[in-house]
Amino acid sequence: METVTEWFENNQGLLISYAVSLITAILILWIGFKIARKISTMINNAMVKKSIDPAVASFVASLSHAIIAAAIIIVALGHVGVQTATFVAILGAAGLAIGLSLQGSLANFASGILITVFRPFKAGDFIEAGGVAGVVKEIQIFSTIMTTPDNKFVVVPNAQVTGSPITNYSRHDTRRLDMVIGVSYSADLQQTEDLLNRIVKSHPNVLETPEPTVAVSELADSSVNFVVRPWVNTANYWPTKFELTKTIKQELDKANIGIPFPQMDIHVHKEEKTESE
Template sequence: MESILDWVRNNTDLIIHYTIQGVLAIVILFVGMRIARFCEGLTEKAFAKKGVDKAVGSFVANIFYALVFAASVLMALSQVGIETTSFIAILGAAGLAVGLALQGSLSNFASGVLIIMLRPFKSGDYIEAGGRAGSVQKIEIFSTELRTPDNKVIIMPNSAIMSGPIVNFSREATRRIDLVIGVSYDSDLKKAKEVLQSVLDNESRVLKDPAYTVAVLELADSSVNFVVRPWVNTSEYWPTYFAIVENIKLELDANDITIPFPQMDVHLHKD
């Protein structure tokens, strides 16, 4: 114990020096983190003010945050006397090993860059990718945040999105509703077609151009199937879909046109 106290007394100036340097390093790191957050927020606001897509602004802001934070760490290490040049060389060698171990994360980063460059979707678009569907909230360095219609948040790795087909339901201004309506073989086909057409004519959200299609699709096992294909604005797709399906059933019932259950005729032969 006495030897420790002697060492402390003999090295008081050195201890004070490194204590001050350590405190300064912590302050630099803390301030650097605050500056990184400030730069991230400032970048997002700047992109939003310029009318740039929110998802792009979020991605670039994340990169700015990572760069400023890394610079703060290097400055803090330099403050405590660690040679940053050699440290960077060590980091480079370690980075290679870590990169091989974290190929998935690097793939996510590369996929994020591709998303920003190719722009298959933007913030607010409703997409289906990687087996999941939702509205795009933001694109980050390694992942993309989706929100489902029932308000669930899905964090999708960027590589999962770019590794397969991407279906963007919001890019075009109009969409087509595809319905198959079956009626009984005993029904009057001309009357059934007129009823289906009247439902579409009475729905104000159905577009006149392109014109809708109502036609006999097939003579199926249990029914005669009509294809009903109206065009609507993308923003009104689901409300119009629900309304048309309901009104078709009501109008067919009102005109005594039957939608048959699946059925099978069985013939018995007695020897």
């Protein structure tokens, strides 16, 4: 015990120096991380004010926060006596090893950059990518945040987004409704076509140009199929589809035009027995 006490007395100045350096390093980390968050927030707000896509602004802000945080850690380590030059070299070698083992994360990072540069979609777009359909909320360093139509929060890796076809349903101002309406073989085809044209053209959301298409497309097993293809503004796609489907059913019923169920005709042949049998 006396030896320990004597050691503390002999090295008191050194211990105080190390303690001060350690506390200073902790303060550097604490204050530095706060500054990093503040700067990333300022970058994000500034880019949004300049009408830059919020998803891109979020990506740049996240990237700047990561870079500043890494610099702060190096400064703090240097303050406690760690040789930062050697540390940076070791960090580079470790980064290479980690990079080889985390190729997926690097692919996600590279894909995030590609998304922000080529911008196949932006925040607020309804897209289908990486096996998920939803509204884009944010593009981060490694992932894209989406909200599905049933309000699920989905995080999709950026490499998965760019590694599959991307369908952007919000990119154009107008969309075409593709509907197939089957009627009975006994129905008057001209009457049916005129009725469908009247229903479609009378709907307030259907655009006059391009002109809607109503035509016989197929003589199916149980029905004669009409294609009904009106054009609408993208924002009106689903309400118009639901309303037209309901109205078409009601108007076909009023006109006594049948919508057949799938059916199959079965013919039974009875063979007569011969006298020898």
